[in-house]
Amino acid sequence: MTPDPFAFRLLRTDGGARLGEFETPHGVVRTPAFMPVGTQGAVKGTLFKDLEDAGAEIILGNTYHLHLRPGDDLIARRGGLHRFIGWDRPILTDSGGYQVFSLAERCKITEDGAEFQSHLDGSKRHLTPESAVDIQTRLGSDIAMVLDECLAYPATREEAAVSMQRSVRWAGRCRSRLELLRSTRVPNVVVSNSGQAQFGIVQGGVFPDLRRESADATMAIGFEGYALGGLSVGEPIDLMYEIVGETARRLPVGQPRYLMGAGTPEDLVECVARGIDMFDCVLPTRNARNGQLFTSQGRLNIRNARFAEDDNPPDPECGCYTCRRHSRAYLRHLHLSGEMTAAALNTLHNLTFYLDTMRRIREAIAFGTFDTFRQEFLRSVSRPAHDS
Amino acid sequence: MTPDPFAFRLLRTDGGARLGEFETPHGVVRTPAFMPVGTQGAVKGTLFKDLEDAGAEIILGNTYHLHLRPGDDLIARRGGLHRFIGWDRPILTDSGGYQVFSLAERCKITEDGAEFQSHLDGSKRHLTPESAVDIQTRLGSDIAMVLDECLAYPATREEAAVSMQRSVRWAGRCRSRLELLRSTRVPNVVVSNSGQAQFGIVQGGVFPDLRRESADATMAIGFEGYALGGLSVGEPIDLMYEIVGETARRLPVGQPRYLMGAGTPEDLVECVARGIDMFDCVLPTRNARNGQLFTSQGRLNIRNARFAEDDNPPDPECGCYTCRRHSRAYLRHLHLSGEMTAAALNTLHNLTFYLDTMRRIREAIAFGTFDTFRQEFLRSVSRPAHDS
Numbered sequence: 001m002t003p004d005p006f007a008f009r010l011l012r013t014d015g016g017a018r019l020g021e022f023e024t025p026h027g028v029v030r031t032p033a034f035m036p037v038g039t040q041g042a043v044k045g046t047l048f049k050d051l052e053d054a055g056a057e058i059i060l061g062n063t064y065h066l067h068l069r070p071g072d073d074l075i076a077r078r079g080g081l082h083r084f085i086g087w088d089r090p091i092l093t094d095s096g097g098y099q100v101f102s103l104a105e106r107c108k109i110t111e112d113g114a115e116f117q118s119h120l121d122g123s124k125r126h127l128t129p130e131s132a133v134d135i136q137t138r139l140g141s142d143i144a145m146v147l148d149e150c151l152a153y154p155a156t157r158e159e160a161a162v163s164m165q166r167s168v169r170w171a172g173r174c175r176s177r178l179e180l181l182r183s184t185r186v187p188n189v190v191v192s193n194s195g196q197a198q199f200g201i202v203q204g205g206v207f208p209d210l211r212r213e214s215a216d217a218t219m220a221i222g223f224e225g226y227a228l229g230g231l232s233v234g235e236p237i238d239l240m241y242e243i244v245g246e247t248a249r250r251l252p253v254g255q256p257r258y259l260m261g262a263g264t265p266e267d268l269v270e271c272v273a274r275g276i277d278m279f280d281c282v283l284p285t286r287n288a289r290n291g292q293l294f295t296s297q298g299r300l301n302i303r304n305a306r307f308a309e310d311d312n313p314p315d316p317e318c319g320c321y322t323c324r325r326h327s328r329a330y331l332r333h334l335h336l337s338g339e340m341t342a343a344a345l346n347t348l349h350n351l352t353f354y355l356d357t358m359r360r361i362r363e364a365i366a367f368g369t370f371d372t373f374r375q376e377f378l379r380s381v382s383r384p385a386h387d388s
Numbered sequence: 389m390t391p392d393p394f395a396f397r398l399l400r401t402d403g404g405a406r407l408g409e410f411e412t413p414h415g416v417v418r419t420p421a422f423m424p425v426g427t428q429g430a431v432k433g434t435l436f437k438d439l440e441d442a443g444a445e446i447i448l449g450n451t452y453h454l455h456l457r458p459g460d461d462l463i464a465r466r467g468g469l470h471r472f473i474g475w476d477r478p479i480l481t482d483s484g485g486y487q488v489f490s491l492a493e494r495c496k497i498t499e500d501g502a503e504f505q506s507h508l509d510g511s512k513r514h515l516t517p518e519s520a521v522d523i524q525t526r527l528g529s530d531i532a533m534v535l536d537e538c539l540a541y542p543a544t545r546e547e548a549a550v551s552m553q554r555s556v557r558w559a560g561r562c563r564s565r566l567e568l569l570r571s572t573r574v575p576n577v578v579v580s581n582s583g584q585a586q587f588g589i590v591q592g593g594v595f596p597d598l599r600r601e602s603a604d605a606t607m608a609i610g611f612e613g614y615a616l617g618g619l620s621v622g623e624p625i626d627l628m629y630e631i632v633g634e635t636a637r638r639l640p641v642g643q644p645r646y647l648m649g650a651g652t653p654e655d656l657v658e659c660v661a662r663g664i665d666m667f668d669c670v671l672p673t674r675n676a677r678n679g680q681l682f683t684s685q686g687r688l689n690i691r692n693a694r695f696a697e698d699d700n701p702p703d704p705e706c707g708c709y710t711c712r713r714h715s716r717a718y719l720r721h722l723h724l725s726g727e728m729t730a731a732a733l734n735t736l737h738n739l740t741f742y743l744d745t746m747r748r749i750r751e752a753i754a755f756g757t758f759d760t761f762r763q764e765f766l767r768s769v770s771r772p773a774h775d776s
Contacts, residue, residue, distance in 0.1 A: 042722055042729035047438075047736075049709060070696070070721045078699060078717060086713045308458070309465060321437060325474045329466060333458045334430055340728050341430035348435075 006197035006224040019365040024090040024142035025195035031277040045347035055355040058090040064099030072138040080140030093141035129173035146174035160205035197224035225256040232262040248275035288346035320352035394585035394612040407753040412478040412530035413583035419665040433735035443743040446478040452487030460526040468528030481529035517561035534562035548593030556605040585612035613644040620650040636663035676734035708740035
């Protein structure tokens with residue numbers, strides 16, 4: 001079974017920023033794209049219909065969570081992740097590695113892979129490059145990620161080098177496994193992987209030469225797209241931007257570049273400027289539940305007493321349901337009252353703001369005005385009007 | 389300022405069941421009607437747009453909660469409850485009495501009213517018949533309820549009689565206060581009460597003669613509608629139905645009858661058969677959060693292991709968003725994973741089921757087929773298919 005070609009089309013560039021689109025078995029995704037995080041098969045606090053209305057063209061699913069509960073076997077028997085969760089647009093799944101390293105208990109890494117205990121029931125589990133591929137094949141995502149080792153920041157150059165080289169070897173095993181699955185029917189891998197793309201991940205910490213080595217070795221294996229891992233983990237922001245820019249420049253022009261786990265609205269704009277095409281981040285959803293709203297005028301903490309009698313919408317420039325219908329005073333009341341509707345309304349706004357930012361980025365690139373957009377955007381969102 | 393007449397139109401009867409409608413400053417409500425409970429200014433787990441889509445024509449707001457947080461003064465300054473919460477359809481507010489008796493601390497009842505401490509911050513509060521009217525006037529609800537004393541079940545005949553007679557005296561004070569407000573502008577009651585209707589409440593426990601006495605005395609005061617209080621609090625179901633039937637028959641034909649706090653889907657149908665026009669209940673929303681779904685085939689506990697691989701919608705006969713898009717297997721997974729989206733999807737279904745039941749009741753009365761509907765409905769929802 002030969003997979004459908006994962007066609008990435010680069011439509012236009014504006015400085016380092018790129019306008020593009022790619023095709024998946026579940027439709028086209030326009031880039032630069034933001035992927036809301038649907039950890040356990042739901043984007044926390046939202047219904048899919050509202051996510052679609054907000055303009056989400058692709059979401060991310062977490063392999064670690066779904067593998068543990070309800071299990072990729074069960075999901076495969078339901079016809080794959082799309083059918084199981086009722087989301088018919090593209091899905092990218094991570095490899096599970098990041099969660100194994102950050103959430104699981106008694107995690108032990110060897111050349112073979114990771115041994116760990118489930119944080120849910122303590123059961124012993126294995127995650128290898130091969131099983132990470134198999135699980136994602138059973139999930140039937142449109143884009144699968146290779147298993148990589150996730151290094152904590154800060155790490156020494158030596159630690160980063162050893163870890164990066166292992167990640168490269170794992171990437172090779174992931175690719176081999178996928179190629180085997182593409183050419184053979186493997187027992188217990190019941191969902192067809194036809195059309196599933198696989199992205200490699202560039203590691204190397206904050207060391208430019210290691211990043212270069214990782215990029216070159218990962219490109220030599222060959223993937224449908226390339227991700228930058230191990231960033232946005234606590235390193236200084238300027239250092240992150242520098243690494244992103246240098247790494248992105250080294251990657252193939254004709255394939256998408258995905259910065260994993262980033263970031264703030266400012267990060268999205270700054271990293272698009274440096275050649276990134278795809279993002280995912282829990283900030284808009286997690287911060288919404290904590291009462292923090294991202295707006296065209298900067299961040300706003302809805303708990304703040306100054307909003308108690310504020311009849312304005314959260315963001316006067318936003319057209320989302322929350323901003324069309326509700327005031328800051330009401331959202332503050334709901335949040336302080338512990339109503340889950342507060343989380344739902346805040347999430348809907350934050351995701352709309354992120355997805356709208358991506359739409360505005362794409363429009364600016366299309367019109368060749370990205371740099372002007374970037375400057376105005378950074379000036380407006382960094383206003384300390386609300387959080388001071 | 390003379391209020392707009394609260395016009396209840398009785399359109400058709402079918403046995404004891406009544407088809408009607410009434411007008412409020414925020415539009416028409418068709419009866420029999422179910423009012424989703426919006427305790428703190430939100431119907432838990434939903435967005436208003438979905439509630440509107442599900443067919444909710446009126447919601448209930450809790451005076452006790454809103455008085456304590458964010459405060460009726462603040463809400464009045466925001467332009468009243470409708471504007472504050474962004475709901476433009478009719479709202480009924482309770483008097484706060486039930487919550488004072490059940491939630492507040494150190495509650496002491498005298499002839500004057502209730503003294504209690506807020507369950508939120510321990511602050512000392514007063515609720516009198518007059519202040520209950522004032523608060524609801526500040527909230528600007530379409531229908532206000534009189535303050536009554538809520539007796540626990542079981543109570544002796546003597547206790548029920550003493551309590552009922554006090555509730556009648558309080559009802560008289562509530563009516564006098566409203567008439568004063570209708571004819572004068574009272575300082576600090578800043579929201580216009582133009583058009584606000586006021587309902588009396590019939591008490592008397594499970595004692596038919598006390599219910600009769602209460603109904604007669606409450607009608608003698610004269611209200612735009614009449615509620616039955618102190619039912620659905622633990623008494624045997626047949627006794628409740630009997631009291632409902634006897635009390636409803638005694639109330640004026642040309643005014644709406646509201647059974648407070650009830651009930652199950654079966655209760656709605658059985659009490660419509662006995663002449664009730666309005667209901668409110670937390671069951672559809674609260675049980676949804678606990679994973680219990682009301683369906684055309686009876687109740688379904690989504691945690692049940694039998695649903696782990698069930699690809700059917702929660703209710704095959706339901707057209708709600710949840711049932712159109714999601715399976716029992718997915719809802720079970722979300723519920724067990726603690727995702728708030730589970731509560732949202734379950735709530736949307738349960739409220740749709742309740743509101744659809746009311747729509748079907750109204751259609752059956754209109755076509756003169758209510759008794760057939762009632763028999764078929766009770767047969768289908770009492771099937772033990774899922775919970776056995």
